[in-house]
Amino acid sequence: MVGRLLSFSGRDRASALSAAGGIEEATFEALFRSAAGDVHAYAISLLGDRSAAEDVTSLAFERLYRSRSRLDRRRGTPRALLFAIARNAALDELRRRSRQPQSELGVQEADDHDSEAALEDVERWATVRDALAALPLREREVVLLKFHGELSHGELARALGISESNAATRLHRALTRLRQECHSMGGQEVA
Numbered sequence: 001m002v003g004r005l006l007s008f009s010g011r012d013r014a015s016a017l018s019a020a021g022g023i024e025e026a027t028f029e030a031l032f033r034s035a036a037g038d039v040h041a042y043a044i045s046l047l048g049d050r051s052a053a054e055d056v057t058s059l060a061f062e063r064l065y066r067s068r069s070r071l072d073r074r075r076g077t078p079r080a081l082l083f084a085i086a087r088n089a090a091l092d093e094l095r096r097r098s099r100q101p102q103s104e105l106g107v108q109e110a111d112d113h114d115s116e117a118a119l120e121d122v123e124r125w126a127t128v129r130d131a132l133a134a135l136p137l138r139e140r141e142v143v144l145l146k147f148h149g150e151l152s153h154g155e156l157a158r159a160l161g162i163s164e165s166n167a168a169t170r171l172h173r174a175l176t177r178l179r180q181e182c183h184s185m186g187g188q189e190v191a
Contacts, residue, residue, distance in 0.1 A: 042148035046090045060086035080155035131181035139174035
């Protein structure tokens with residue numbers, strides 16, 4: 001991911017930002033630096049494919065940049081719009097595949113292999129990852145948007161194209177189901 005994103009952030013971004021419109025160069029660059037990893041993590045969690053996640057991440061930033069002159073801060077932050085764009089691009093990819101994604105994420109290795117706490121963290125992460133993968137796409141995406149995107153309920157609602165109360169309800173139900181999935185997999189309480 002880093003190589004492909006850095007190529008965008010270097011050569012392509014430099015030429016693109018020279019003609020900055022509604023979003024200033026510094027603002028776009030700060031957004032890129034702060035959100036690129038989060039957008040990629042969101043996309044990989046939803047798609048289960050690192051290569052496709054890189055494509056979605058690059059596409060989201062490219063589309064945001066192209067729409068910079070139409071940004072309306074009353075409708076949400078650039079970060080929220082970025083995640084809405086990434087969501088649409090990821091859903092397009094899933095439709096193109098016509099199948100549910102399978103997680104490609106490996107178990108995170110702990111620095112101290114002898115530590116019980118590190119082992120518990122790895123087990124907890126595996127349980128959450130598997131439980132998340134077991135959720136229907138609609139529930140999985142609301143959880144991923146909320147936590148990878150760090151979106152407020154209002155921003156989440158706009159990204160999903162629903163009311164704020166509906167977004168909060170969907171999130172609550174998805175988190176409840178995620179907890180149930182974790183519990184049924186024999187995992188510890190995760191949140």
